[in-house]
Amino acid sequence: MTLNLALVGLGSVLLTSYTDEPLPRSTADWVQTLAPLVQPVAILVLLVVTRAKFDVSAPRGTYRRFAGLAAKALLICAVVYVWGAYLLRDQFEPTATIGGILTDLPTRFAPPGYLGAIETAVLPNGWLATMLHQWIGVIFWIVVLTGGLITFRKAIVERRASDRARARELLESHGGTSMAQMITWPGNDYWFSPDGQAVIAYRVISSVALTTGEPVGAPAARSAAAQEFSRFCVRNGWTPCFHSITDDLRQDLPSWNSVQVAEETVVPLKGLEFKGKKWQDIRTAMNKAKKSGVTAEWLSYADAPPWMSGQIKALSREWLADKGLPEMRFTLGGLDELADPDVRCLVAVDDKLHVHGVTSWLPVRDEGRIVAWTLDFMRRGPDAFPGVMEFLIASMVVRCRDEGSDYLSLSGAPLARLDRDGQTAPLQRLLDVVGKTLEPVYGFRSLLAFKAKFQPTYLPLYMAYPRVAALPSVGNAITKAYLPRITFRQDPWWRTWIWGPISAANREGPARRRNGTGV
Structure with missing residues (x-):
């Protein structure tokens, strides 16, 4: 405001300088004379009228x-x-x-x-x-x-x-869903309900306010918070989109459109025993770990000794380099999220201090008490013993069961789901095609099949949006949220539809010539 007041003064000096000179004659001359005075005055008025917005x-x-x-x-x-x-x-x-x-x-x-x-x-x-x-x-x-x-x-x-x-x-006071801990991750903005009893984490991408899960706070305030947040978005010219929400919140938004975007797998812990044929793979993995001298170390990443944290970083880099893909963000954590003191790691280490694999776990709270844990980060080394991930998750199941936790969430598998009704809307069928197309690149369906080894309960996770016309911008926002720094060569569509067939053809050409079948 001070700067614009100074410009108003300069504009006034410019205008009064015509007292001894002929007035401007053309429209262009008048614009050139008046603009330096009118522009800062208009900005000053705008700043005064909207001063409450600068909070x-x-x-x-x-x-x-x-x-x-x-x-x-x-x-x-x-x-x-x-x-x-x-x-x-x-x-x-x-x-x-x-x-x-x-x-x-x-x-x-x-x-x-x-x-x-x-x-x-x-x-x-x-x-x-x-x-x-x-x-x-x-x-x-x-x-x-x-x-x-x-x-x-x-x-x-x-x-x-x-x-x-x-x-x-x-x-920490009220808790939330199994993925509520993700609201504390970097990159989020926060909206608080007028009474301060609920919060929604979101990020604005291309005029879409994309939430990180559901409202967190007092149970009685969550439903009203969702409605008020949507009005807040409209006042700011944004399209609200609730991502990775449960069916309960979806029912609280009856006029909104929704589509399933992931399948969460939850392992009930009460009375769980690894007995019977359906647990054979899990028992085999635990036996292999025992024979290989591998144990599961439970600790926070910040407290990990340098030799362990260094191997975890190297293991993660090798995993990403092997994929040839950028690390996905948003609801999928990486090394940065391991620094949270509330996050715990379960690390597979042998008697030679060699790290075979690592998993990270997010706490799930209810009225101030940790009642469960959610799987987030998973990495295995190239020379890890077969079944290292089964071993780590099974070890976490035993730990949580013995500590009296309610359940263990293996988190959601994006773009993968159970076929519950057999008849789906066109958009749902489109997402199924997208998930199938990206399977060779990201393996979401393979991930869901892997989690099935732990005999989980399946819970659908939805995306809710106010109108169908917003879908293109919503889809663009979600893509940028998950892959904020993707290059053209790393684009999954390029790799799946264009680069994949070209690479396959290049590999088949020499083979055909060696077999005498090429031209």
């Missing part, structure tokens, strides 16, 4: 440091201009004097549009003097604008940190 404060001392930066930049630029112009005084008309340079100095930092009626004390006629005369103000404003952007960024980071801490308090 995010920067950290203490931000603007004091910003003012210091601007003052230093102004001083340095002024000294450089005066000193440089005096050294190049022969390249000015009339020949620059200290008095003329100082008189001209304020005009170097004013926008050129405000200088039309101001008589310039000196004018450059050499290329070096011209560069100094025209660019010293540009350099100053680049520094100031960059500093201003930094203050905005610091305000956002500070706000997210405080909001994340507040969201974590609600999560």
Whole structure:
């Protein structure tokens, strides 16, 4: 506002300069004369009317440091201009004097549009003097604008940190669904209900407010929070989209469209025993681990010894390099999410301190108590013994059963589901085709089949959106949320439909020639 007030003053000076001169005659002249005055006035009015919208404060001392930066930049630029112009005084008309340079100095930092009626004390006629005369103000404003952007960024980071801490308090006090811990992950913004009893984590991508699961907080406040959040999105011009929600929340949004996007597998723990033919693979994996001298170590990633954390990082890098794909984000955690002190790891380690595989587990809370755990991060080494993942999950099942946990969630398998009714809507059939197409790349259906070894209960997870017309933008937002840094060559559609057949043809060509069948 201070900057625009200064521009209003400059515009007034420009307008009053016509008292002794003929008034502008053409429309273009009037626009050139009035715009420097009208534009900052319009911005000032807009800022005053919408001042309630600016509810995010920067950290203490931000603007004091910003003012210091601007003052230093102004001083340095002024000294450089005066000193440089005096050294190049022969390249000015009339020949620059200290008095003329100082008189001209304020005009170097004013926008050129405000200088039309101001008589310039000196004018450059050499290329070096011209560069100094025209660019010293540009350099100053680049520094100031960059500093201003930094203050905005610091305000956002500070706000997210405080909001994340507040969201974590609600999560620890009231709990949520099996994937509620994901609201504490980086990248989320937070909306709090007016009474402060519920929070929704979301991220805005291409004007779509994509939620990370369901509302978290007091059970009685969750349903109302979903409705109020949708109104909040509409007021901001966003399309709300609830992603990975249970059927309970879907029923609370009866006028919305919905489609199943994943299948969650939940292992009931009460009285569970690995007995019978259906548990044969699990018993085999545990026996192999015992023979190989492999044990399951339960610890937080931050407390892991350097030799273990180093191997986990290397193992993860090798896994990603073998896939040739970017690591998926959003509801799929990676190494960054392991740093959360609430997250625990179960690591398969042999007697030679060699890491065979690792899994991470997110706590599930109910009214302040951890009642279950959810599987997130899974990585196995290239030389791990067969069945290492079965061993780690089975070890977690035994641990949680003995500790009295209610259940163990193996999380959701995206784009994979059970065929419950046999008749599905066109959009659901389209997602089934997408899941089948991407199976060679990401293996979502294979993941669901793997989890079936633990005899789970299946729970559908849905995506809810307000109108069908929003589907293209919603689909684009979800793709960017899961794959924010994907390259063209890494694109799964390219790999599946174009690069895959080309690679197969290249591999088959030499084989055919060796067999005498090629042309």
